Amino acid sequence: MTEVDHIAELEAVRSAFARAFERFARFEGGAGALPLDEAESALRELSELRARHTGRKSALAALKKQIGRVPVEERAAFGQSVQRLEAEIETRLERVERALKEAVERQRIERERLDVTLPGRRPRRGHLHPITLLRQRMEDIFVAMGYAVEDGPEIETDFYNFDALNIPPSHPARSSQDTFYTSDGLALRTQTSPVQIHAMQRRRPPLRVVAPGKVFRRDTPDATHNPMFFQIEGLLVDRGITMAHLKGTIAEFVRRMFGPQTRTRFRPSYFPFTEPSAEVDYSCFICNGTGCRVCKGVGWIELGGSGMVHPNVLRAVGIDPEEFSGFAFGLGIDRMCALMYGLDDIRLLYENDVRFLTQFD
Amino acid sequence: MLISYNWLRELVRFELSPRELAKRLTMIGLAVDTVREAGDDYILEFDLTSNRPDCLSHLGVAREVAALVGARVHLPEAKIPSLRGRAGELISVEIEEPDLCPRYTARIVRNVRIAPSPEWLADRLQKIGQRPINNVTDITNYVLHEQGQPLHAFDLDRLRGRKIIVRCARRGERILTLDGVERELAAQMLVIADAERPVAIAGVMGGEEASIHETTRNVLIESAYFDPLTVRRTARALDLHTESSHRFERGADPEAALRAQERAIALICEIAGGEATEDALDLYPRPIVRPVVALRPSRVEALTGVAVPEEDIIRILTALGFHLKDGERIEVAAAEQPLRFITPSWRVDIEREEDLVEEVARHRGYEKIPEELPASKNVGEYLYGEERRRTARRALAALGFDEAISFSFINSAYEHGFAPLPTLGGDEVEFVKVSNPIIEGVTLMRASLVPGLLEAVRHNFNHGTRDVRLFELGRVFARDPHGERPRERESLGLVATGGALEEGRALAQRALDFYDVKGALEAASEAMAAPRLEFEEARVAHLREGQAALVRLNGRAIGYIGRLAESVAAQFKFKQPVYVAEIDLTSLLEAEARKVRYAPLPRYPAIVRDLSIIIERRISWAAIRRAVLALGLAYLRSVEFADVYEGQGVPEGHRSLTLRLEYRADDRTLRDDEVDRMHEVIVRKLKDEFGAQLRQ
Numbered sequence A: 001m002t003e004v005d006h007i008a009e010l011e012a013v014r015s016a017f018a019r020a021f022e023r024f025a026r027f028e029g030g031a032g033a034l035p036l037d038e039a040e041s042a043l044r045e046l047s048e049l050r051a052r053h054t055g056r057k058s059a060l061a062a063l064k065k066q067i068g069r070v071p072v073e074e075r076a077a078f079g080q081s082v083q084r085l086e087a088e089i090e091t092r093l094e095r096v097e098r099a100l101k102e103a104v105e106r107q108r109i110e111r112e113r114l115d116v117t118l119p120g121r122r123p124r125r126g127h128l129h130p131i132t133l134l135r136q137r138m139e140d141i142f143v144a145m146g147y148a149v150e151d152g153p154e155i156e157t158d159f160y161n162f163d164a165l166n167i168p169p170s171h172p173a174r175s176s177q178d179t180f181y182t183s184d185g186l187a188l189r190t191q192t193s194p195v196q197i198h199a200m201q202r203r204r205p206p207l208r209v210v211a212p213g214k215v216f217r218r219d220t221p222d223a224t225h226n227p228m229f230f231q232i233e234g235l236l237v238d239r240g241i242t243m244a245h246l247k248g249t250i251a252e253f254v255r256r257m258f259g260p261q262t263r264t265r266f267r268p269s270y271f272p273f274t275e276p277s278a279e280v281d282y283s284c285f286i287c288n289g290t291g292c293r294v295c296k297g298v299g300w301i302e303l304g305g306s307g308m309v310h311p312n313v314l315r316a317v318g319i320d321p322e323e324f325s326g327f328a329f330g331l332g333i334d335r336m337c338a339l340m341y342g343l344d345d346i347r348l349l350y351e352n353d354v355r356f357l358t359q360f361d
Numbered sequence B: 001m002l003i004s005y006n007w008l009r010e011l012v013r014f015e016l017s018p019r020e021l022a023k024r025l026t027m028i029g030l031a032v033d034t035v036r037e038a039g040d041d042y043i044l045e046f047d048l049t050s051n052r053p054d055c056l057s058h059l060g061v062a063r064e065v066a067a068l069v070g071a072r073v074h075l076p077e078a079k080i081p082s083l084r085g086r087a088g089e090l091i092s093v094e095i096e097e098p099d100l101c102p103r104y105t106a107r108i109v110r111n112v113r114i115a116p117s118p119e120w121l122a123d124r125l126q127k128i129g130q131r132p133i134n135n136v137t138d139i140t141n142y143v144l145h146e147q148g149q150p151l152h153a154f155d156l157d158r159l160r161g162r163k164i165i166v167r168c169a170r171r172g173e174r175i176l177t178l179d180g181v182e183r184e185l186a187a188q189m190l191v192i193a194d195a196e197r198p199v200a201i202a203g204v205m206g207g208e209e210a211s212i213h214e215t216t217r218n219v220l221i222e223s224a225y226f227d228p229l230t231v232r233r234t235a236r237a238l239d240l241h242t243e244s245s246h247r248f249e250r251g252a253d254p255e256a257a258l259r260a261q262e263r264a265i266a267l268i269c270e271i272a273g274g275e276a277t278e279d280a281l282d283l284y285p286r287p288i289v290r291p292v293v294a295l296r297p298s299r300v301e302a303l304t305g306v307a308v309p310e311e312d313i314i315r316i317l318t319a320l321g322f323h324l325k326d327g328e329r330i331e332v333a334a335a336e337q338p339l340r341f342i343t344p345s346w347r348v349d350i351e352r353e354e355d356l357v358e359e360v361a362r363h364r365g366y367e368k369i370p371e372e373l374p375a376s377k378n379v380g381e382y383l384y385g386e387e388r389r390r391t392a393r394r395a396l397a398a399l400g401f402d403e404a405i406s407f408s409f410i411n412s413a414y415e416h417g418f419a420p421l422p423t424l425g426g427d428e429v430e431f432v433k434v435s436n437p438i439i440e441g442v443t444l445m446r447a448s449l450v451p452g453l454l455e456a457v458r459h460n461f462n463h464g465t466r467d468v469r470l471f472e473l474g475r476v477f478a479r480d481p482h483g484e485r486p487r488e489r490e491s492l493g494l495v496a497t498g499g500a501l502e503e504g505r506a507l508a509q510r511a512l513d514f515y516d517v518k519g520a521l522e523a524a525s526e527a528m529a530a531p532r533l534e535f536e537e538a539r540v541a542h543l544r545e546g547q548a549a550l551v552r553l554n555g556r557a558i559g560y561i562g563r564l565a566e567s568v569a570a571q572f573k574f575k576q577p578v579y580v581a582e583i584d585l586t587s588l589l590e591a592e593a594r595k596v597r598y599a600p601l602p603r604y605p606a607i608v609r610d611l612s613i614i615i616e617r618r619i620s621w622a623a624i625r626r627a628v629l630a631l632g633l634a635y636l637r638s639v640e641f642a643d644v645y646e647g648q649g650v651p652e653g654h655r656s657l658t659l660r661l662e663y664r665a666d667d668r669t670l671r672d673d674e675v676d677r678m679h680e681v682i683v684r685k686l687k688d689e690f691g692a693q694l695r696q
């Protein structure tokens, strides 16, 4: 073999590769615009081409085997030429392969790109009733303050609902205009106060209880009335209990309920089962007492009634009012709920409209 | 009640702006709702508690203001210019019912001229919301608002037989009252009658006929004290509530009768002319005596937490019209001597020591009482089972159920057709009935939460919400057959209809069915750590046959679950399937809670085999499972439901059921041939007992 032959052969391999590679040459600068399927088939063809031109049975491999047979003085130069050719082929193949792979990868990513703003997958969640939410919060506060939660029947006798609470037989609240009666002459309790009596019969002083629950009054439903609503009643009886303790307790509750800045105000009032009695107001949680729409401009919101347990009530359950004294209070949960959430019509509370219920957490 | 600021200032001297006054009065228990400017005057609107009828007038408010600022009340002098004759010569008065009318006084003015009121009088009345009519009538109204004593003016010449009889109405008697309504009177109503007929309903409203007319010349002014209860009952029965009845039914001042009458007579003489009789007829057969109340100064501190010096107590109470009964301090063994106070005639609310404590406390100011927390000798505790109630609520909410609260009373239309909660007493359950409902027809205390929940579903359908899942915790009721208090049980109700929505996705992926409600029920009871609920197909009044079950706890029926029966659905006009469930929560709370015990983890692997069989539809999963477990195979660790399929390839009346069986030994790894043998036994058992075929 002559030197010319080697060179001619080498050139033949180069040009054979160049011809075969021609259709890929345009990807050397990148294959961005190529559709995914074309890029994928081009990659396949490229690997075939690589096998054909660089594999063990390729012309290039044959060329490499010839290096040893080339005369010694030409061998080094020829070897270098073959290596250059091989490097050149590899470089070009790799460049195109990288470009095609990048194109494929790119387009796969594009194809699988997610809309991360679509909603996460989870079952629709239900919601607790706003009355439950408030009641639980109040219970938590009072339990933390050492109170036991109590309850009693919703259908009551006159004794528990009225007599024991010092409500005289002639009191208008007892009339069938105001109180629901069953055909057996029992009353649907008009207040949670009868639980005071049950509690004092069950527990002896010192005692502290709260009783949240349903009560009933014969009001025609309208935007501000329901014939059924919720109250929470509180009662504390011990030796030496005074109105100062009542004030301190309510003030503490109100701060925990509405925030540490909340103030309370006690005004003399009247309830048959307490004496002295007080109406409790708290500073508006919206305007903090400066006056706004929620508090009707006065800065105060009515919380409920309270007072020192009437001696007749203590006597009715066999507690000596000379030895023990106590305070009691009652708050309307529905009204607080209406204020806190800005309800304009409290009939919504018991219509169970899903559009309403789902607004509370 | 409306009070004129200027008018008030005529009765008591004080230096408070209308707003300051309103604030101060509110803080002593006379709540002022609004203060409104009215020309050169201010009108204060009060919301008074029912125990203070004495404050229902300018005089009453003035007394409180006087005590507040340390001033005195000045009532205008009643100067009667011309006197002639004695009342007894012109009229006779007889009280047939002294208990209902403890005091009746009458005085006469002759030769008056009925005319419109002078401007100042009409203006005063208008400012406090009263409509002027004529001078004499307006004067009685004026004095009512000034002194709180209701008066009535009769035309003397229209009183037949020159006679006034205070008696009960006779059966069938009627009267045309001043509001132009003819009313029938009942026997227990107290009336003022002349010799022939009632001329006024005592303390409530006068009759048209004997009242003041344009032509009236001679006027009789009635000033009385009527029994509060009688007036209240009559006003209620007639649904006739007047300024007069409002005061009498809360309690008027029996000692104010003559004073107010004299004031009215003086004003009539001044404004309408005429001559008054020298005296009034005053019948007072049952004198009203207010109590003498003892107050230990230490009691003020014991109840309010603030010690008030004795002289302050005396000062406050004296300013409010109480008189210290001097010289009657009884020596008692205890160191302390009570102060004894004579209650003023207008204070109907004062009976006992605590009442006086309140008087002292409110005039000293509740704001002077410090805030203290009582030392605690108790620990806080929740209602029995409250923690489990809360986890149940959370579990149900997590499953997409919203919490409902419905009225405890339901329409009588639901008396039949709904199974009551079984724990209320089975089929014999009798409803508790409300005898005076406020919503027509809503007369039953619910014995089941289901009707209320169905009404909620209907409400939601009517407002365009078709996918609804609700739960409710609440009490249900039944009459006790032995006449004891009604039974009250706490119940948990569920309702589900429409699609199983996902959060944030408008379209449901599938429709809710029986198993959604069953799953919710199981989740709730699991959350409460209750024993496993058992379900058994049953016939239930309001549920569709074949899709209804009885729910048992430890073998005892505690509720129902199923699809609403067509008949009930039709009653509510439901067109899509609705599933409901209800169980007795009290039973769940009372059942012994499941205890958790650790089981050692297996040391050798289990072999899991699925078994698919074709089996008749009527054979329940529970029966299949029971049969497999009854074999007592030592290495069979669990039998689980894997899948069910009906349709193509499965014969009519059959279904294809896949069981997942787990085999495991504790001391070694089981060999395949061992498992094969056990598996064979199971297949044979299902074939022999139920005719089940292996599915290819």
Ligand SMILES: [Zn+2]
Residues within 6 Å of the ligand: A284, A285, A286, A287, A288, A289, A290, A291, A292, A293, A294, A295, A296, A297, A299, A300
């Ligand atoms: Zn405000």
